[in-house]
Amino acid sequence: MRFGTAEAAPGELATGVIELGHDNILPLVSPVMLARGALPGPRLFIQCLIHGGENVGPIAAARFIRSLDLKTFKGSIAALLVANPLGQRAHSRLTPQDGTNLNRIFPGSPTGSVGEQMVDRLLAIAGEHGGDTILDLHSGGELTITAFYVIYDDKFDGPQQRASKALAAQVGSRYQWGASEGWMDGTYLAHVSRTHRKTALIIESGGGARVREEDLANFSTALNGAARAMGMIPGDPPVATDIRRGGNAVHVKCTRGGYWECLVEPGQDMVAGQVMGRMVDLYGQVVEEISCPTGQAWVGSIRRPWMPLYSGDQVVEVVERL
Numbered sequence: 001m002r003f004g005t006a007e008a009a010p011g012e013l014a015t016g017v018i019e020l021g022h023d024n025i026l027p028l029v030s031p032v033m034l035a036r037g038a039l040p041g042p043r044l045f046i047q048c049l050i051h052g053g054e055n056v057g058p059i060a061a062a063r064f065i066r067s068l069d070l071k072t073f074k075g076s077i078a079a080l081l082v083a084n085p086l087g088q089r090a091h092s093r094l095t096p097q098d099g100t101n102l103n104r105i106f107p108g109s110p111t112g113s114v115g116e117q118m119v120d121r122l123l124a125i126a127g128e129h130g131g132d133t134i135l136d137l138h139s140g141g142e143l144t145i146t147a148f149y150v151i152y153d154d155k156f157d158g159p160q161q162r163a164s165k166a167l168a169a170q171v172g173s174r175y176q177w178g179a180s181e182g183w184m185d186g187t188y189l190a191h192v193s194r195t196h197r198k199t200a201l202i203i204e205s206g207g208g209a210r211v212r213e214e215d216l217a218n219f220s221t222a223l224n225g226a227a228r229a230m231g232m233i234p235g236d237p238p239v240a241t242d243i244r245r246g247g248n249a250v251h252v253k254c255t256r257g258g259y260w261e262c263l264v265e266p267g268q269d270m271v272a273g274q275v276m277g278r279m280v281d282l283y284g285q286v287v288e289e290i291s292c293p294t295g296q297a298w299v300g301s302i303r304r305p306w307m308p309l310y311s312g313d314q315v316v317e318v319v320e321r322l
């Protein structure tokens with residue numbers, strides 16, 4: 001079995017690289033890992049760092065793969081560790097060369113900008129190597145801190161979407177978010193689900209330029225849960241309690257620039273009118289109070305506390321409870 005330059009026989013772990021595009025020097029490549037169990041079974045594909053700077057995913061994925069006992073493991077795992085090498089080099093969610101957010105421009109184009117070409121390539125790789133199930137790992141990035149949530153494509157009611165929703169309940173997150181909004185149409189998740197008909201999830205936890213043990217533990221729970229749900233390793237997948245379902249997301253922005261004094265935590269339940277934070281100017285004065293604009297909701301993500309922001313920057317993403 002091959003994935004990029006990695007080649008694994010049954011019971012072996014291989015590492016290598018795969019080509020994603022070209023810059024002006026050499027091919028742009030991502031490191032890859034290919035873990036092949038001694039026993040036949042399903043194929044799991046893990047993608048990390050489509051947003052540069054979201055470093056919990058690749059660290060957790062490599063740890064998880066190295067923790068497996070391949071003598072008893074059923075099936076295979078292919079991991080593409082750096083889907084956006086240009087953004088990662090700049091610690092940026094975006095691709096600096098063309099300003100693209102790769103997870104909003106799918107399906108991309110083979111003749112487009114460097115970001116659009118990488119997206120076209122990532123989608124082709126998912127079609128060829130994506131196997132049965134794809135997990136797209138995110139972790140907020142340098143500027144944003146997210147709850148430990150899982151997103152599945154809820155725009156259509158097809159077999160892949162139903163399988164994805166079922167898997168979302170088996171990765172140990174209590175924030176199970178079926179997204180049907182317009183932004184989903186440009187995502188990797190939507191395209192691997194709708195075009196390649198894969199069971200697929202976004203799993204996200206952490207951010208704010210930190211990699212915390214808590215976030216690594218969340219990803220360990222999620223990856224082991226998915227592998228158990230797929231029958232690759234023994235044991236039952238985790239069952240989350242006190243579930244928060246998600247519908248539409250409201251991106252709350254400040255109108256005044258300043259320091260962001262954040263008063264809420266990712267994952268916190270919110271009610272309409274609840275104060276979420278304040279903008280404070282350099283004289284230490286509160287220049288704006290930010291309240292929750294919607295009813296029953298939970299905090300999907302926050303801008304990291306005390307980050308200096310411009311007028312109009314997003315401060316909190318509030319997810320409506322279903």
Ligand SMILES: [Zn+2]
Pocket residue numbers: 050051054138139140
């Ligand atoms: Zn992300």
